[in-house]
Amino acid sequence: MFSLLVGAAALAQGVKYTVDIEAPRAMRELLDENLDLVRWRGNARLDIDQLQRLVKAAPEQARTLIATEGYYNPKISAGLDTSGATPVARIIVDPGVPVTVGDVEIVLDGFPVSGEDAGSYDKSELRESWDLPVGERFRQADWEAAKRNLVRRAIARRYPRAQITESTAIVDPEVNRALLRVVLDSGPEVRIGQLRIEGLQRYSPSIINNLNPIEPGDVYDEAAMQAFQARLQDTGYFSSVQVSTDNTRALNEDIESMTEEQKATPTPPPEPLVTMPLLVRVTENKQKNLSVGVGVSSNTGARAQVAYDDLSIYGLRMKSNILAETKRQSARADFFFPTKPKGYNDSFGAAFERNDIEGEVRAVSTVAARRAWGDPLHERSISLEYLYEQRKVGDAEAVRSQSLPFTYNFTKRELDDLLLPTKGYALNAQLAAAVLPLLTDERFIRLSTRYINYRPIGASGTLVLRAEAGALGSRSKVGVPATFLFRAGGDQSVRGYGYQELGVREGDAIVGGRYLLTGSVEYQYWFKPPWGIAVFYDAGNAADRIKDLKPESGFGVGARWRSPVGPINVDIAYGQAVKKARLHFSLGFTF
Numbered sequence: 214m215f216s217l218l219v220g221a222a223a224l225a226q227g228v229k230y231t232v233d234i235e236a237p238r239a240m241r242e243l244l245d246e247n248l249d250l251v252r253w254r255g256n257a258r259l260d261i262d263q264l265q266r267l268v269k270a271a272p273e274q275a276r277t278l279i280a281t282e283g284y285y286n287p288k289i290s291a292g293l294d295t296s297g298a299t300p301v302a303r304i305i306v307d308p309g310v311p312v313t314v315g316d317v318e319i320v321l322d323g324f325p326v327s328g329e330d331a332g333s334y335d336k337s338e339l340r341e342s343w344d345l346p347v348g349e350r351f352r353q354a355d356w357e358a359a360k361r362n363l364v365r366r367a368i369a370r371r372y373p374r375a376q377i378t379e380s381t382a383i384v385d386p387e388v389n390r391a392l393l394r395v396v397l398d399s400g401p402e403v404r405i406g407q408l409r410i411e412g413l414q415r416y417s418p419s420i421i422n423n424l425n426p427i428e429p430g431d432v433y434d435e436a437a438m439q440a441f442q443a444r445l446q447d448t449g450y451f452s453s454v455q456v457s458t459d460n461t462r463a464l465n466e467d468i469e470s471m472t473e474e475q476k477a478t479p480t481p482p483p484e485p486l487v488t489m490p491l492l493v494r495v496t497e498n499k500q501k502n503l504s505v506g507v508g509v510s511s512n513t514g515a516r517a518q519v520a521y522d523d524l525s526i527y528g529l530r531m532k533s534n535i536l537a538e539t540k541r542q543s544a545r546a547d548f549f550f551p552t553k554p555k556g557y558n559d560s561f562g563a564a565f566e567r568n569d570i571e572g573e574v575r576a577v578s579t580v581a582a583r584r585a586w587g588d589p590l591h592e593r594s595i596s597l598e599y600l601y602e603q604r605k606v607g608d609a610e611a612v613r614s615q616s617l618p619f620t621y622n623f624t625k626r627e628l629d630d631l632l633l634p635t636k637g638y639a640l641n642a643q644l645a646a647a648v649l650p651l652l653t654d655e656r657f658i659r660l661s662t663r664y665i666n667y668r669p670i671g672a673s674g675t676l677v678l679r680a681e682a683g684a685l686g687s688r689s690k691v692g693v694p695a696t697f698l699f700r701a702g703g704d705q706s707v708r709g710y711g712y713q714e715l716g717v718r719e720g721d722a723i724v725g726g727r728y729l730l731t732g733s734v735e736y737q738y739w740f741k742p743p744w745g746i747a748v749f750y751d752a753g754n755a756a757d758r759i760k761d762l763k764p765e766s767g768f769g770v771g772a773r774w775r776s777p778v779g780p781i782n783v784d785i786a787y788g789q790a791v792k793k794a795r796l797h798f799s800l801g802f803t804f
């Protein structure tokens with residue numbers, strides 16, 4: 214028990230008084246927010262007689278409020294102390310022993326007792342998931358929330374019209390026990406009917422039809438509809454999507470089909486099974502969109518970018534981009550087919566990219582076809598790509614190479630939050646192979662993998678572990694496009710070094726190697742979320758032979774901000790091999 218002096222002097226007119234409430238913290242806050250005695254402070258028309266009546270009424274009002282917290286036998290005293298210059302209304306509360314739940318009876322009307330899905334509505338199972346179990350303190354707010362959650366679980370699948378038809382809570386203050394009874398009526402079982410689409414004007418209905426996993430005759434399933442809605446939202450064709458059953462249309466059709474005599478007849482009991490159309494309401498995005506941006510990267514320097522998207526070019530979606538950076542310039546255009554019924558996303562495109570990094574200049578042209586599938590937690594893709602590269606190191610003559618690799622890419626994410634992760638891991642693995650002597654100067658197999666792990670440390674800390682490895686197998690390094698070789702260094706690699714600064718020395722330049730191995734350990738402390746600080750240690754390198762993989766290390770400190778678009782990182786890292794510090798900044802993580 215402790216006390217808090219609540220309030221201050223009233224206004225210039227009326228009785229000036231303060232209120233002193235002695236009660237447990239949560240109860241004190243409840244009384245402070247709801248007692249008339251507290252709310253009337255400062256009223257210019259309040260006189261001493263009215264104040265005394267408020268003090269006299271306070272115990273009964275407090276008793277009613279405290280009962281909502283589960284205390285039905287409190288000891289409450291109230292008095293007005295006028296001995297000082299300012300009267301003090303003092304309330305002392307001893308809540309006593311709380312009322313606890315003694316028994317819970319859940320009656321299920323209309324739900325199946327056997328057969329398919331009967332167990333989903335079994336009395337014992339629902340009782341186990343009931344949010345206000347036996348032994349818990351009986352609070353009014355918890356009682357109402359438990360009933361809402363019971364209905365929410367029931368309507369999630371098969372019975373969306375389920376409702377509570379009776380609920381009673383019998384409280385016995387003598388033994389401090391509450392007996393709860395809830396009657397839940399299933400309503401009719403609902404099956405899904407035909408798909409209806411509203412708001413679609415510019416784009417093909419196949420965009421929606423191909424992504425619909427729900428067949429006519431399927432049982433109502435809220436989770437399935439939410440998944441369908443998320444898939445439609447992710448297509449980029451729509452600014453808003455709503456998937457639901459068309460209850461209003463079904464009801465109107467029933468009414469229109471009735472005769473006047475039927476309308477005048479008392480309503481019979483509801484049918485045990487009804488069919489409702491599946492309704493998809495969409496608001497389309499603009500077909501064409503142009504965006505321009507400028508920025509700077511601690512990896513590749515100053516940046517200017519122009520992106521142009523068109524959502525309907527002969528039924529395909531086009532995404533294009535032109536990027537100009539200090540060390541890199543690129544242009545790319547991709548065309549995407551509507552997602553297939555089995556979830557496949559097919560695309561094709563072409564790109565050109567030029568890089569000038571650490572004395573090596575590469576110009577790469579590609580044409581590729583790709584198929585991707587899965588969800589954000591498990592992504593997979595395969596691609597076939599023709600690549601033509603021109604590579605120049607220092608003053609040497611340019612070397613040209615070509616390749617036709619087939620690539621399989623796999624990403625798995627087990628994270629508590631895909632945008633701002635604090636727990637879990639993400640894993641990416643890629644296998645590329647150019648094994649046929651077709652449009653390929655040197656056959657090769659390339660394997661690479663990346664891993665990041667988040668581990669909570671205490672209430673305010675996060676340990677981040679990161680690793681990357683890669684290997685290239687070929688008879689000769691000559692003829693393999695440098696794009697498929699490995700380098701290290703930069704914001705998402707070994708901090709303290711420039712972008713792709715670590716690799717194989719060739720004259721005065723740094724070029725890619727056959728093998729890569731990097732690792733990082735970082736501790737983040739969130740002193741005032743979303744703000745935090747970090748300390749880290751990175752190490753790694755790239756080489757042409759495994760025995761030459763001598764790690765170069767970097768370490769430093771950084772600032773962290775969990776922004777609405779992802780984590781923003783600003784780091785100062787010292788590269789031990791180059792004996793100097795470097796500034797790094799990045800947004801989120803790359804896979």
